[in-house]
Amino acid sequence: MSWYFNQWRRNHILRHEAIPEIIWQKLIHLRCLKGLRLEDLQRLHELVLLFLHIKVINGAHDLEITDEMRVTIAIQACILILNLDLEYYDNWIEIIVYPGEFILDYDYADDTGVVHHAHGIASGEAWHRGPVILSWQDIAHTAHSPPFPARNVIIHEFAHTLDMLYEGANGCPPLHVNMSALTWHDVFSQHYTSFCELVDAEQETLIDPYAAESPAEFFAVLSEVFFESPLILQQHLPAIYEQLALFYRQNPAERWANT
Numbered sequence: 001m002s003w004y005f006n007q008w009r010r011n012h013i014l015r016h017e018a019i020p021e022i023i024w025q026k027l028i029h030l031r032c033l034k035g036l037r038l039e040d041l042q043r044l045h046e047l048v049l050l051f052l053h054i055k056v057i058n059g060a061h062d063l064e065i066t067d068e069m070r071v072t073i074a075i076q077a078c079i080l081i082l083n084l085d086l087e088y089y090d091n092w093i094e095i096i097v098y099p100g101e102f103i104l105d106y107d108y109a110d111d112t113g114v115v116h117h118a119h120g121i122a123s124g125e126a127w128h129r130g131p132v133i134l135s136w137q138d139i140a141h142t143a144h145s146p147p148f149p150a151r152n153v154i155i156h157e158f159a160h161t162l163d164m165l166y167e168g169a170n171g172c173p174p175l176h177v178n179m180s181a182l183t184w185h186d187v188f189s190q191h192y193t194s195f196c197e198l199v200d201a202e203q204e205t206l207i208d209p210y211a212a213e214s215p216a217e218f219f220a221v222l223s224e225v226f227f228e229s230p231l232i233l234q235q236h237l238p239a240i241y242e243q244l245a246l247f248y249r250q251n252p253a254e255r256w257a258n259t
């Protein structure tokens, strides 16, 4: 009954809701979608429609959220789960979009119960039970940023929501049965340690030094690079690329090489 109802509801949404064609045709040229086949784009289109039906996108500070902004966010959130499932985003409903960077100012308890105070300026933030918070200025910047170093605040924050599905924000999302937790841990911890040493020594790094903040940030930043500059990631960090390809069930480097 539940399966039938979900299928009925899904088909009802797909039949009765639409994305303005002019917006869709513009946004499928985003760099993170490069090389997608027609059937992939069709599945992405369906995911975006369902995503926009389920999720609530609100503007902060009187920011008006247009159709194009809604689809821009949804299409890049959904590229992460193109070969996973919309259920990966079941834990939260709301996305809040600020016009620009916003101020963090709150207390939080870590896993050991110690309370910390967060204060600073951010371009995005994700909470396990929502909301996902984004800066529109940073989203808009992605489209005009150079191909490397790759930045994509949408991919970054939604990667955090996937990471948090398994034992909190620790840089390890729920792995599939064909993956090895030991291999994931070995690959990521070894690369994270050597990356932090480079950052501490103020040496030039392949990816944003911000990734040294924590294993969770390392995973989120690498997810940005995986979708925005996959050939470079595959060339320089093949073991990381392989693990991310297994988790996301996508091979963007192959897509890029074929276009």
Ligand SMILES: [Zn+2]
Binding pocket: 156, 160, 216, 217, 220
């Ligand atoms: Zn982050």
